[in-house]
Amino acid sequence: xxxxxxxxxxxxxxxxxxxxxxxxxxxxxxxxxxxxxxxxxxxxxxxxxxxxxxxxxxxxxxxxxxxxxxxxxxxxxxxxxxxxxxxxxxxxxxxxxxxxxxxxxxxxxxxxxxxxxxxxxxxxxxxxxxxxxxxxxxxxxxxxxxxxxxxxxxxxxxxxxxxxxxxxxxxxxxxxxxxxxxxxxxxxxxxxxxxxxxxxxxxxxxxxxxxxxxxxxxxxxxxxxxxxxxxxxxxxxxxxxxxxxxxxxxxxxxxxxxxxxxxxxxxxxxxxxxxxxxxxxxxxxxxxxxxxxxxxxxx
Ligand SMILES: [Zn+2]
Numbered sequence: 001x002x003x004x005x006x007x008x009x010x011x012x013x014x015x016x017x018x019x020x021x022x023x024x025x026x027x028x029x030x031x032x033x034x035x036x037x038x039x040x041x042x043x044x045x046x047x048x049x050x051x052x053x054x055x056x057x058x059x060x061x062x063x064x065x066x067x068x069x070x071x072x073x074x075x076x077x078x079x080x081x082x083x084x085x086x087x088x089x090x091x092x093x094x095x096x097x098x099x100x101x102x103x104x105x106x107x108x109x110x111x112x113x114x115x116x117x118x119x120x121x122x123x124x125x126x127x128x129x130x131x132x133x134x135x136x137x138x139x140x141x142x143x144x145x146x147x148x149x150x151x152x153x154x155x156x157x158x159x160x161x162x163x164x165x166x167x168x169x170x171x172x173x174x175x176x177x178x179x180x181x182x183x184x185x186x187x188x189x190x191x192x193x194x195x196x197x198x199x200x201x202x203x204x205x206x207x208x209x210x211x212x213x214x215x216x217x218x219x220x221x222x223x224x225x226x227x228x229x230x231x232x233x234x235x236x237x238x239x240x241x242x243x244x245x246x247x248x249x250x251x252x253x254x255x256x257x258x259x260x261x262x263x264x265x266x267x268x269x270x271x272x273x274x275x276x277x278x279x280x281x282x283x284x285x286x287x288x289x290x291x292x293x294x295x296x297x298x299x
Contacts, residue, residue, distance in 0.1 A: 002055050004047060005294030007103070008032065008062040010079050013039075015046040017055075018295035022114035026050055027291060035082055040091045047093060057097040059298035060088050061106030061290045065148045071100040074148060099298040103127075103290055104151060105142055107283065108135035110293030111246055112142075115284035122242040125283075126153055126233070127249035131166075132174040138240055153236065154178065158228050176228035179204035179251060185221045208254045226258065230265025237270050237278055248283040 007014040009032060016027035028046050033039045047055060062083070064076030071088040089098040101109070108117065108125045117123040121140040127133040134153030136143040143150040154174035155167050162171025163181075175181055186202040196217035197210050210218035233245065252258065263280050270278075285292050 002051050003057045003295045004055055005291035006060045007290030014289045016291035017050045022292055057298040058092050059294035060100040061103045061294040066100050066102050068101050104133035104135045106293035109296040110285040113296040116246045116281050120243045123244050124242040125246040128251035129249040130179050132178050156232050158232050173232045177225040182207050189217050226261045230262050234266050234269035245280045246283050
């Protein structure tokens with residue numbers, strides 16, 4: 001069986017042939033086209049280069065809300081808005097099995113098949129980046145909900161009167177913990193002229209670096225954000241009782257500094273009810289491209 005994984009990103013289109021042990025045998029990338037017809041043509045040539053008629057299945061990961069039953073893109077704001085209403089299955093050559101879902105669930109599918117959630121019936125995944133993505137496996141099923149929205153952990157309310165979120169709610173988790181939230185907090189302290197080694201327009205990585213170097217202001221920003229994340233995660237553990245929590249995404253590259261603080265926060269909040277420590281681990285399918293997870297989806 002020859003299976004391809006495809007990631008439709010805002011700027012890059014990535015495709016790869018993935019073997020049965022989750023290794024990428026060959027891959028191609030192309031700039032993401034600006035309309036549906038060009039996208040279909042580009043997918044056609046990528047699939048052709050990666051095996052053409054010998055390909056049996058194609059898994060597609062895409063941002064937004066995807067209906068996995070029909071592969072229709074229900075909601076997709078931003079540069080890929082032209083895909084709203086498109087049926088992804090119609091964009092690849094006929095005769096291939098096609099599965100599609102949003103990028104967070106695709107990452108979880110990869111972890112379920114080859115990674116940190118392998119053999120688990122209950123698992124939780126968070127991707128910490130510009131926003132916070134999530135995917136939930138409960139009692140052996142990848143949760144999708146009634147309309148495909150389930151798993152949007154970034155929009156869990158952690159402060160009813162908190163900052164306004166892109167989703168319209170106030171105080172969502174990602175208004176406290178996300179690259180955007182940490183960067184706007186850092187910019188605010190620079191703008192107010194606080195005594196800190198943060199300067200200019202600091203990136204999230206700059207703030208983590210300054211915190212590691214002992215900068216009190218940066219430590220305060222990271223500490224507050226991590227407390228919100230830990231509190232949200234504690235609530236999710238009480239609700240979902242998972243065997244493992246997988247924390248990935250660009251911010252998770254901060255490593256031990258983040259994981260240790262997060263574990264401490266979760267530990268004291270959950271010890272009475274859960275009576276055990278739930279492992280909080282990085283993803284095992286090291287695949288920033290999203291190709292492997294997409295292939296897992298169709299396998
Ligand atoms: Zn929100």
